[in-house]
Amino acid sequence: MRALIVVDVQNDFCPGGALAVPGGDAVIEPINRLASQSPLVVATRDWHPADHGSFAEQGGPWPVHCVAGTPGAELHAGIDPELVDAVIDKGQEVGQEGYSGFEGTGLERLLREHDVDAVDVAGLALDYCVMATALDARRAGLEVTVHRGATRAVEVQPGDGERAVERLRAAGVEVVD
Numbered sequence: 001m002r003a004l005i006v007v008d009v010q011n012d013f014c015p016g017g018a019l020a021v022p023g024g025d026a027v028i029e030p031i032n033r034l035a036s037q038s039p040l041v042v043a044t045r046d047w048h049p050a051d052h053g054s055f056a057e058q059g060g061p062w063p064v065h066c067v068a069g070t071p072g073a074e075l076h077a078g079i080d081p082e083l084v085d086a087v088i089d090k091g092q093e094v095g096q097e098g099y100s101g102f103e104g105t106g107l108e109r110l111l112r113e114h115d116v117d118a119v120d121v122a123g124l125a126l127d128y129c130v131m132a133t134a135l136d137a138r139r140a141g142l143e144v145t146v147h148r149g150a151t152r153a154v155e156v157q158p159g160d161g162e163r164a165v166e167r168l169r170a171a172g173v174e175v176v177d
């Protein structure tokens with residue numbers, strides 16, 4: 001069985017958010033289209049404590065974003081909630097990076113319970129949480145397809161999106177438009 005993993009399509013990663021990914025809201029339409037054709041849809045959320053280790057004030061690389069329970073951490077309203085079967089929160093511990101939806105969560109167990117052997121991955125951002133989630137899905141032995149048109153890269157360094165695609169392909173992930 002196939003499942004779609006919708007990575008971090010949250011207000012803070014969309015235009016106007018605390019850590020906006022350029023064009024982040026452009027993923028919404030293609031994701032709803034993929035979700036409507038997928039038997040199981042799991043959405044992940046970055047769901048951080050206020051003193052998360054990834055925040056600049058704690059010495060991390062990012063501005064404060066996706067603090068648990070705040071509007072910025074909510075899924076973007078454009079994602080049709082009727083299509084989402086389960087929500088997985090990640091990065092809930094201060095010292096947990098939480099890029100991957102598999103890190104310290106019940107995602108792998110959930111997929112196994114549904115006999116999932118192949119996943120489609122989309123969302124934000126391609127060069128961080130989408131890449132980390134897709135690589136962990138491969139490590140878990142799943143067939144993985146990343147839908148590039150349903151992702152956007154943050155590109156802290158220009159070219160990071162392209163490099164992410166190369167890393168994914170090298171790990172046996174199929175990357176399609």
Ligand SMILES: [Zn+2]
Pocket residue numbers: 046048054065066091098
């Ligand atoms: Zn985060």
